[in-house]
Amino acid sequence: MANILVVDDELGIRDLLSEILNDEGHTVELAENAAQARSARQGARPDLVLLDIWMPDTDGVTLLKEWRGTGLLTMPVIMMSGHATIDTAVEATRIGAQSFLEKPITLQKLLKAVDQALARDVPARRPMPDAAEAATPVAMAAAVDLTVESAMMGGQTLPTAVDLSPQGQQVFDLDKPLRDARDAFEKAYFEFHLAKEGGSMTRVAEKTGLERTHLYRKLKQLGVDLSRGRRSAAVS
Structure with missing residues (x-):
């Protein structure tokens, strides 16, 4: 079983995901904002993070980018949102998110995404390309x-x-x-x-x-x- 960090500013979402994951035998830590998520990442070193995109202090994509830039994106991250655009989901995946769950999250999709993320090793993280590099055919490929x-x-x-x-x-x-x-x-x-x-x-x-x-x-x-x-x- 895994140590899972759930980051979401909505209390109801945190409680629901915590209940489901605990029933599956996982250990769950909760964070309601990016500040608490940073602290939990440093202390508990989770095996998996469920990260909401829209949060009031620092959004999930920015936090994901921060973790990657500082070498802390060593665990799979599943992004969550009920209002994300295609471009936002694409950006999160480019940075290093393993998958994306659209709210409201069904039990079946949640457990499938968690199982898939935990079954895979996190690939080696390369430095993010600058704007010029990102426009080259190699970067596109x-x-x-x-x-x-x-x-x-x-x-x-x-x-x-x-x-x-x-x-x-x-x-x-x-x-x-x-x-x-x-x-x-x-x-x-x-x-x-x-x-x-x-x-x-x-x-x-x-x-x-x-x-x-x-x-x-x-x-x-x-x-x-x-x-x-x-x-x-x-x-x-």
């Missing part, structure tokens, strides 16, 4: 796993080629700007799962960890053909 979906699914690294069908692969151009490369991958990702699940939005939502409303909005934004999965299922 290193950062192509920065999507909300990859964050939700445990921060898996995006490959340079993804097998979309038994007949072949789709290769992604990593020389593109990060946003364009990310959109291309996300479109292929959702088309793959739509085809795999026979066009069932319910199963795709469950598989990708998204709410149906968010999923529909995301597919429309990416220009995904929703009939593709149904056609593929009919052919097979």
Whole structure:
């Protein structure tokens, strides 16, 4: 069992997560702001941190960046928020967050994220690139796993080629700007799962960890053909 630090300014969230994690056999320490989180990190040296993004004194992304810059990001961190944008989740993952949980957090998603984070070793932390370095193709290639979906699914690294069908692969151009490369991958990702699940939005939502409303909005934004999965299922 693990020592888990929960950082959230909402008392109800802290109490709920503490109760769930204690029932799972973990030892839980609570912090309501960044100052208490810093103290807990230095003293208890947690195995895992659940960190809220929006806090009144110092936000979670800033605290995450601080820990990375000072060499203290030696444990997996799961970010939490009910109001975060895609860019915020991407930024947190770039800095070093293992995954992202959207509030309200379901029991199943919480326990799955915690188990996945504790099962993986924290990768070696490289210094954060400056603005000029971040704009190079090499830096983009290193950062192509920065999507909300990859964050939700445990921060898996995006490959340079993804097998979309038994007949072949789709290769992604990593020389593109990060946003364009990310959109291309996300479109292929959702088309793959739509085809795999026979066009069932319910199963795709469950598989990708998204709410149906968010999923529909995301597919429309990416220009995904929703009939593709149904056609593929009919052919097979």
